[in-house]
Amino acid sequence: xxxxxxxxxxxxxxxxxxxxxxxxxxxxxxxxxxxxxxxxxxxxxxxxxxxxxxxxxxxxxxxxxxxxxxxxxxxxxxxxxxxxxxxxxxxxxxxxxxxxxxxxxxxxxxxxxxxxxxxxxxxxxxxxxxxxxxxxxxxxxxxxxxxxxxxxxxxxxxxxxxxxxxxxxxxxxxxxxxxxxxxxxxxxxxxxxxxxxxxxxxxxxxxxxxxxxxxxxxxxxxxxxxxxxxxxxxxxxxxxxxxxxxxxxxxxxxxxxxxxxxxxxxxxx
Amino acid sequence: xxxxxxxxxxxxxxxxxxxxxxxxxxxxxxxxxxxxxxxxxxxxxxxxxxxxxxxxxxxxxxxxxxxxxxxxxxxxxxxxxxxxxxxxxxxxxxxxxxxxxxxxxxxxxxxxxxxxxxxxxxxxxxxxxxxxxxxxxxxxxxxxxxxxxxxxxxxxxxxxxxxxxxxxxxxxxxxxxxxxxxxxxxxxxxxxxxxxxxxxxxxxxxxxxxxxxxxxxxxxxxxxxxxxxxxxxxxxx
Numbered sequence: 001x002x003x004x005x006x007x008x009x010x011x012x013x014x015x016x017x018x019x020x021x022x023x024x025x026x027x028x029x030x031x032x033x034x035x036x037x038x039x040x041x042x043x044x045x046x047x048x049x050x051x052x053x054x055x056x057x058x059x060x061x062x063x064x065x066x067x068x069x070x071x072x073x074x075x076x077x078x079x080x081x082x083x084x085x086x087x088x089x090x091x092x093x094x095x096x097x098x099x100x101x102x103x104x105x106x107x108x109x110x111x112x113x114x115x116x117x118x119x120x121x122x123x124x125x126x127x128x129x130x131x132x133x134x135x136x137x138x139x140x141x142x143x144x145x146x147x148x149x150x151x152x153x154x155x156x157x158x159x160x161x162x163x164x165x166x167x168x169x170x171x172x173x174x175x176x177x178x179x180x181x182x183x184x185x186x187x188x189x190x191x192x193x194x195x196x197x198x199x200x201x202x203x204x205x206x207x208x209x210x211x212x213x214x215x216x217x218x219x220x221x222x223x224x225x226x227x228x229x230x231x232x233x234x235x236x237x238x239x240x241x242x243x244x245x246x247x248x249x250x251x252x253x254x255x256x257x258x259x260x261x262x263x264x265x266x267x268x269x
Numbered sequence: 270x271x272x273x274x275x276x277x278x279x280x281x282x283x284x285x286x287x288x289x290x291x292x293x294x295x296x297x298x299x300x301x302x303x304x305x306x307x308x309x310x311x312x313x314x315x316x317x318x319x320x321x322x323x324x325x326x327x328x329x330x331x332x333x334x335x336x337x338x339x340x341x342x343x344x345x346x347x348x349x350x351x352x353x354x355x356x357x358x359x360x361x362x363x364x365x366x367x368x369x370x371x372x373x374x375x376x377x378x379x380x381x382x383x384x385x386x387x388x389x390x391x392x393x394x395x396x397x398x399x400x401x402x403x404x405x406x407x408x409x410x411x412x413x414x415x416x417x418x419x420x421x422x423x424x425x426x427x428x429x430x431x432x433x434x435x436x437x438x439x440x441x442x443x444x445x446x447x448x449x450x451x452x453x454x455x456x457x458x459x460x461x462x463x464x465x466x467x468x469x470x471x472x473x474x475x476x477x478x479x480x481x482x483x484x485x486x487x488x489x490x491x492x493x494x495x496x497x498x499x500x501x502x503x504x505x506x
Contacts, residue, residue, distance in 0.1 A: 153427040157408025
């Protein structure tokens with residue numbers, strides 16, 4: 001049985017797809033057979049971030065409608081043996097998803113994979129609800145600013161009331177907080193909420209803190225999940241995050257302002 | 270000194286929920302019939318309940334003494350009349366009844382054309398459910414309502430969440446959303462909260478927005494209640 005993890009946030013543009021790509025890739029790096037499912041029907045992005053946009057033939061909606069089987073729609077990653085992507089349909093909208101169809105596809109994926117990462121669309125409408133409904137765990141991606149935190153709070157409410165686990169009275173979805181675009185300098189200046197501030201409001205277990213990093217945009221543009229850029233701070237932070245997700249204890253990094261060395265101070269950096 | 274200035278008795282204005290009886294026919298026979306039917310539907314529920322009788326659409330002076338007698342027989346306590354004009358007031362006073370202001374307009378009144386007598390219990394007198402205890406955070410967008418009882422939350426009420434109870438509200442965590450106690454109109458209800466940073470608090474319709482609450486008590490454990498129609502706040506510890 002696969003573990004189904006939804007990557008969600010409520011708010012758009014906080015890094016859900018970047019996180020889905022990074023965490024899916026990270027789990028595959030650790031040897032787990034992983035599939036990342038793009039639930040953002042009509043606004044397909046995951047394929048770009050994963051660098052497989054030219055190999056999309058069939059998509060999630062085709063599989064739901066029985067126009068293609070899973071084998072035809074799954075795209076195998078070129079870098080990693082045990083990583084697959086199920087792309088969204090670009091020509092349809094969120095109403096193309098329905099619970100029965102999604103459940104059937106997830107059940108089928110469940111037989112073959114260790115992890116199913118559901119990349120949720122923004123919002124709290126049917127698309128986002130479909131993405132979170134069947135989840136066992138949730139990674140709530142939050143930026144350190146008030147509107148993102150409030151939207152995350154809203155999504156946490158949905159997770160605890162609108163999911164299958166909630167409706168069937170099963171143990172609740174395991175919730176993780178992932179803080180992205182974290183900038184310790186701006187936190188120090190009081191321009192950004194700190195980890196403690198966000199923790200105080202959302203009160204769920206912190207899974208990781210991803211620093212704001214140029215590497216993320218570069219990675220997106222080149223279709224390489226940022227976690228593969230092990231030199232970068234964001235890549236390392238995602239590696240730590242995946243380690244925590246699989247039960248390891250890893251200290252948090254990139255929380256404090258880096259002390260600049262003499263050379264850095266002279267030459268900038 | 271202290272003892273000398275202490276008054277032996279004190280008169281203080283307070284608000285109480287009272288049931289108001291609206292009826293068309295004020296004859297004792299008709300009232301006996303209709304009230305007995307009503308009481309039979311909920312035996313014991315209205316036992317010794319204080320009742321005010323609305324005489325707004327009363328055309329001739331009813332026999333208040335006989336009505337009072339009837340109420341006593343039916344194990345009800347007739348407190349007074351409301352909506353009385355000068356003549357009716359006089360008659361009520363003569364029967365030892367108080368003349369009260371009619372309840373504020375806009376409240377749910379039964380249709381005046383209703384042919385039968387109807388006792389409308391004021392909402393907060395009824396305790397219909399048990400207290401509700403939640404051991405979880407109340408997230409933005411969630412709404413919790415407890416009818417006729419207290420709400421106890423062991424967790425945080427997030428910004429954009431609403432917790433509402435006809436009774437008291439206890440929050441053993443931060444309150445960042447809205448808390449509405451005494452929602453049924455009971456002014457004696459209170460809000461207790463461990464860390465007060467709300468968007469709004471309200472008791473029996475009297476409310477404060479977060480703008481009015483910035484200051485000494487912000488982020489503190491507090492108790493909020495109504496005193497003489499004014500919201501009052503005090504530190505819990």
